[in-house]
Amino acid sequence: MTYRNPVLEQDFSDPDVIRRDDRFYMVSSSFNYSPALPVLESVNLVEWKLVNYVMKELPKGYETVRPGEGVWAPSLRYHAGSFYCVFPLYGEGIYMCRTDDVLGEWTKPVRILEGEGLEDPCPIWTEDGRAYMAVAYAKSKAGFNSRIDVCEMTRDLKERLSPFRTVYDGSRENPIIEGPKFYFKDGFFYILAPAGGVRFGWQVALRSRSVWGPYKAKTVLARGGSDINGPHQGALVDLPDGGWAFVHFRDMGAYGRVTYLEPVIWEDGWPVPGEKIGKNGCGSPVSGGDFPVDATNGDGISFDDDFHGGVSAIWQTPAVCEKGWFDAEGGLTLHARPPLGGIHSFPYVLTQRFPAFSFTAETEIDVSELEGFAGMCVLGKTSYLLELTRDGGDIRIIFAGERGDENATKPILSRKRNTTFVRVGLMCRPEVKGSHTYAVCRFTIDGEPFAKEFAALQGVWMGARIGLFAMGGGDARIGRFRVLCV
Numbered sequence: 001m002t003y004r005n006p007v008l009e010q011d012f013s014d015p016d017v018i019r020r021d022d023r024f025y026m027v028s029s030s031f032n033y034s035p036a037l038p039v040l041e042s043v044n045l046v047e048w049k050l051v052n053y054v055m056k057e058l059p060k061g062y063e064t065v066r067p068g069e070g071v072w073a074p075s076l077r078y079h080a081g082s083f084y085c086v087f088p089l090y091g092e093g094i095y096m097c098r099t100d101d102v103l104g105e106w107t108k109p110v111r112i113l114e115g116e117g118l119e120d121p122c123p124i125w126t127e128d129g130r131a132y133m134a135v136a137y138a139k140s141k142a143g144f145n146s147r148i149d150v151c152e153m154t155r156d157l158k159e160r161l162s163p164f165r166t167v168y169d170g171s172r173e174n175p176i177i178e179g180p181k182f183y184f185k186d187g188f189f190y191i192l193a194p195a196g197g198v199r200f201g202w203q204v205a206l207r208s209r210s211v212w213g214p215y216k217a218k219t220v221l222a223r224g225g226s227d228i229n230g231p232h233q234g235a236l237v238d239l240p241d242g243g244w245a246f247v248h249f250r251d252m253g254a255y256g257r258v259t260y261l262e263p264v265i266w267e268d269g270w271p272v273p274g275e276k277i278g279k280n281g282c283g284s285p286v287s288g289g290d291f292p293v294d295a296t297n298g299d300g301i302s303f304d305d306d307f308h309g310g311v312s313a314i315w316q317t318p319a320v321c322e323k324g325w326f327d328a329e330g331g332l333t334l335h336a337r338p339p340l341g342g343i344h345s346f347p348y349v350l351t352q353r354f355p356a357f358s359f360t361a362e363t364e365i366d367v368s369e370l371e372g373f374a375g376m377c378v379l380g381k382t383s384y385l386l387e388l389t390r391d392g393g394d395i396r397i398i399f400a401g402e403r404g405d406e407n408a409t410k411p412i413l414s415r416k417r418n419t420t421f422v423r424v425g426l427m428c429r430p431e432v433k434g435s436h437t438y439a440v441c442r443f444t445i446d447g448e449p450f451a452k453e454f455a456a457l458q459g460v461w462m463g464a465r466i467g468l469f470a471m472g473g474g475d476a477r478i479g480r481f482r483v484l485c486v
Helices: none
Strands: 002-004 016-020 023-027 036-042 049-055 075-079 082-089 093-099 110-113 118-125 131-137 147-153 165-169 181-185 188-195 202-208 216-221 232-238 244-251 257-267 270-273 275-277 282-284 288-290 326-328 332-335 349-353 359-366 370-379 382-391 394-403 410-417 421-433 436-445 448-455 465-478 482-485
Touching: 016 075, 023 075, 075 118, 082 118, 093 118, 118 181, 131 181, 165 202, 181 232, 188 232, 202 270, 216 270, 232 257, 244 270, 257 288, 270 282, 349 370, 359 370, 370 421, 382 421, 382 436, 394 421, 394 448, 410 448
Parallel strands: 016 232, 216 282
Antiparallel strands: 002 288, 016 023, 023 036, 036 049, 075 082, 082 093, 093 110, 118 131, 131 147, 147 165, 181 188, 188 202, 202 216, 232 244, 244 257, 257 270, 275 282, 326 332, 332 465, 349 465, 359 421, 359 465, 359 482, 370 382, 370 465, 382 394, 394 410, 421 436, 436 448
């Protein structure tokens, strides 16, 4: 079987992947969204399904919308019968959750390292059972970046045993190096880390006989002649047959950070992801290849939801919401909440990632019991809303836009309809201009285009999202949510 990149067209940022027996597991950043830290499962690194979240909700303090904060790049590791997910909470330090069952409940997050500038942690256990942690630094909080430090931890990762030591400074050769991932192979410690920034960067491998260094650096994956900008942060993962692969993301603006899969060869003790270019042992991203494992699960992530017995795992909210703001038994009912200034500061939005580069999404909304606005939105740095509100016995349909720094909607088009029940939808298609791919969107009413096309915009560190909302008072009733990926 063959695959084509990206293997995931959805926004699963900063992926880390491990293999446990015949299954691969991935975690990714979720920033300010709850539930937090999605867990995905695959049998072949190509077909993925969403199976769990590490945290059912973010901790106290995230009841308000804090764009781009929350959970940044996590690491997933397995040691001595337990799965460990280690991650930063922006500006607060490094936290850890643990479980014996990756599909079950995880422990509550525990802060294991203090330091508001710490980010991108990754642990490793040596053959004698000692544990170490690699970290990078967020310049916005630490005042510097381009540095990787290591410290020794207790075996359960709950306490630090030694001071941090700087094992690599990439200020000159590999600026903005971050996202370290620790590995051990054939007597060497390896740290795989992206440098150069998300859009225009490259992948670096650091290698040393000692966990403390000194580390020799080598660029192992770069754009080369491909059209894949900044092959960025990811995971080196071993295969059951003894081979290796590399999973990383590519930033695609409004579509977010989509997932690429690269084959890996080892040459002179260095990993070479992708297709080798030149004689220096550097790879370039591939457009596709053979499935790394001869297995298939035949399914993927479902973006449809009939709202029977709750909402599906694909939905998240931009903050931690109070319980009882919706019901999902035989259909979805949103209990409208006060608008709080605008959609950008409104926690009570059920959102999901853009499901594909080209798709349609559709549902029915009944506002006969609503006192306010309800509808569908596309969230980003500028958000777009299709608002429905009662107008006597009729309904008024409003197409509006809202900038994140203004928190006030601006109507663009308004139409009145002789009904209080309407089928609303969103059409999206990619449009390539130069090196940039735009997500060109348009709302629909009863299957027909409504208002003008608009280019969706990414949010803070993430792609655009589809959302369902109700503001004001009363209830909005939502029918089955249907997605068709073209």
